[in-house]
Each structure stands twice: as C-alpha cells, then as structure tokens.
Amino acid sequence: MTTDAAASSPATPVRQLRLVIAAEDYAAALAFYRDTLGLPEQEAYSGGDGAEVTILDAGRATLEIANASQVRMIDTVEADGTPSLKLRVAFEVDDAQRATSAAVDGGAELVAAPRETPWRSLNSRLNAPEGLQLTLFEELD
Numbered sequence: 001m002t003t004d005a006a007a008s009s010p011a012t013p014v015r016q017l018r019l020v021i022a023a024e025d026y027a028a029a030l031a032f033y034r035d036t037l038g039l040p041e042q043e044a045y046s047g048g049d050g051a052e053v054t055i056l057d058a059g060r061a062t063l064e065i066a067n068a069s070q071v072r073m074i075d076t077v078e079a080d081g082t083p084s085l086k087l088r089v090a091f092e093v094d095d096a097q098r099a100t101s102a103a104v105d106g107g108a109e110l111v112a113a114p115r116e117t118p119w120r121s122l123n124s125r126l127n128a129p130e131g132l133q134l135t136l137f138e139e140l141d
Contacts, residue, residue: 017061019089023130028107030054032129036106037091037099058091078135079112079125085133088125096122096138103128103136116140 023029033039039056046052066074075084093099096114103126104110111125114136122138 021130029130032106077117078123088133090135099136100124
C-alpha cells in the first residue's frame with residue numbers, strides 16, 4: 001500500500017464523496033438505507049412536482065480504484081467468483097453477520113454470506129434495492 005505520496009501532498013480540493021441513487025421507489029430505498037442499514041439522516045428536502053431527496057451520513061468515504069485482476073481476486077474471495085457490478089458500494093459495519101441478516105430482511109438479495117478475507121475482514125455481498133451492489137465488511141483486527 002502506498003501512503004507516502006498522500007502524506008506529503010497538499011490537502012485534496014475534494015471535500016466530500018456523495019453517491020446519488022436515482023430511486024424509482026424512493027420510500028423503499030430510504031427505508032432500506034436509513035432504517036435497515038442505519039445510515040443517519042443529515043438533511044432532507046422537498047421541492048415542486050413531488051421532488052424529494054434525503055442525504056444520509058455514511059461515515060468516512062474513500063474511493064477504491066481496482067484493476068480487472070484485483071476485481072477478479074476480490075470477487076473470488078468475497079463472492080465465490082460471482083462477478084461484481086461496475087460500481088459496488090462497501091460499507092464498514094460493526095457486525096457483518098448482523099448487518100447482512102438485517103439487509104436481507106430489509107429487502108436485499110444475498111449474493112455471498114459473510115466470510116473472512118485474506119485482508120482480515122469479514123465480508124458479505126448483496127444486491128440492494130435500486131440496483132446497487134453492496135459489500136458489508138467488518139474489520140477483524
């Protein structure tokens with residue numbers, strides 16, 4: 001892992017990573033991400049013509065860029081080789097088993113149950129409402 005460049009470079013001009021889900025079923029998506037996964041609501045706005053948006057706090061954000069070989073390796077470890085989608089959102093949770101069960105109960109489709117990875121985390125893979133693929137991971141160290 002290379003961290004020297006990050007430590008010596010000036011602060012990034014990007015202040016926030018925000019993923020936007022264009023939800024066909026806004027209420028169901030909000031219930032899943034806010035209530036089932038437990039992402040706290042930061043802000044919510046309504047506008048004309050029924051426009052609604054809710055901004056949820058997902059903790060610290062990072063952007064992980066992986067080449068095709070790394071993606072295949074992660075897919076093998078995390079989901080028995082089932083290919084991930086082009087965009088997969090990973091949430092760090094305190095208890096991957098509990099969070100995965102709650103996600104499935106809340107409407108997500110289980111792709112792969114939690115399993116320990118070589119990088120010492122417990123990862124599961126799910127297809128969540130509104131076409132988003134998720135990894136839920138618990139750091140074990």
